[in-house]
Amino acid sequence: MTTTAPAKVTAALHGVTKTFDGRKVLDDVSFAFQPATRYVVTGRSGCGKSTLLNLLAGYLEPDLGRVSPAVATGYLFQDELLFSSLTVRQNLGLRLTALGLSDHQRRTTEALARAEVGGLIDNPVSQLSGGERQRVQLATLLVASPQLVLMDEPTSKLDAETRLDVGGAVLELFADQTVVVVSHEERSPLSDGAIRLRLQDGRLDHD
Numbered sequence: 693m694t695t696t697a698p699a700k701v702t703a704a705l706h707g708v709t710k711t712f713d714g715r716k717v718l719d720d721v722s723f724a725f726q727p728a729t730r731y732v733v734t735g736r737s738g739c740g741k742s743t744l745l746n747l748l749a750g751y752l753e754p755d756l757g758r759v760s761p762a763v764a765t766g767y768l769f770q771d772e773l774l775f776s777s778l779t780v781r782q783n784l785g786l787r788l789t790a791l792g793l794s795d796h797q798r799r800t801t802e803a804l805a806r807a808e809v810g811g812l813i814d815n816p817v818s819q820l821s822g823g824e825r826q827r828v829q830l831a832t833l834l835v836a837s838p839q840l841v842l843m844d845e846p847t848s849k850l851d852a853e854t855r856l857d858v859g860g861a862v863l864e865l866f867a868d869q870t871v872v873v874v875s876h877e878e879r880s881p882l883s884d885g886a887i888r889l890r891l892q893d894g895r896l897d898h899d
């Protein structure tokens with residue numbers, strides 16, 4: 693009889709508790725994030741969605757329990773990580789340098805081509821449209837080939853058309869990665885086909 697080893701999870705929470713000012717934002721939460729799967733985290737304001745992402749990113753430590761780290765993680769948080777006065781190439785270069793990765797020219801060209809913004813490589817970020825900036829942000833994730841991609845409401849500041857465009861780009865570009873998206877909206881282009889996680893009273897439930 694042959695046995696198949698269980699697929700390796702990308703990241704996992706093991707009995708994680710996080711308390712702020714006496715309130716348990718996460719209360720003994722365990723969950724395994726599977727490879728090549730998209731998750732959308734919803735819940736009312738202040739319930740702990742950003743805290744969950746920060747724990748997965750390793751920016752926060754749990755009070756109890758542990759988070760198994762992913763090999764490589766990319767973040768796309770609400771505040772843009774792009775430097776407006778620098779060009780697209782310089783922005784991606786800074787990220788590659790910060791991550792200690794070599795082969796900047798090849799990685800940058802490939803990531804921008806995949807995000808369909810190759811023609812903007814030498815443009816200053818300040819001159820890009822909102823949708824172009826979002827695509828360049830996606831390229832800053834792609835250059836590092838992350839296994840786990842964390843997104844905090846990447847579409848909330850965009851108009852409906854650009855949201856659909858960026859949502860479609862995320863689905864296409866990160867189909868092979870584990871993607872965890874925090875959303876404030878009941879329907880977002882990223883919810884289709886995603887596993888929905890609801891954070892409430894310190895618990896993480898899924899439908």
Ligand SMILES: Nc1ncnc2c1ncn2[C@@H]1O[C@H](COP(=O)(O)OP(=O)(O)OP(=O)(O)O)[C@@H](O)[C@H]1O
Nearest residue numbers: 712713717735736737738739740741742743744876
């Ligand atoms: N560093 C911190 N110190 C103290 N309290 C914090 C800290 N970070 C978060 N909190 C509190 O923990 C709770 C959860 O915050 P969090 O930002 O994770 O919620 P959220 O669900 O992302 O909220 P929103 O949807 O409004 O962005 C909030 O009550 C917040 O005030």
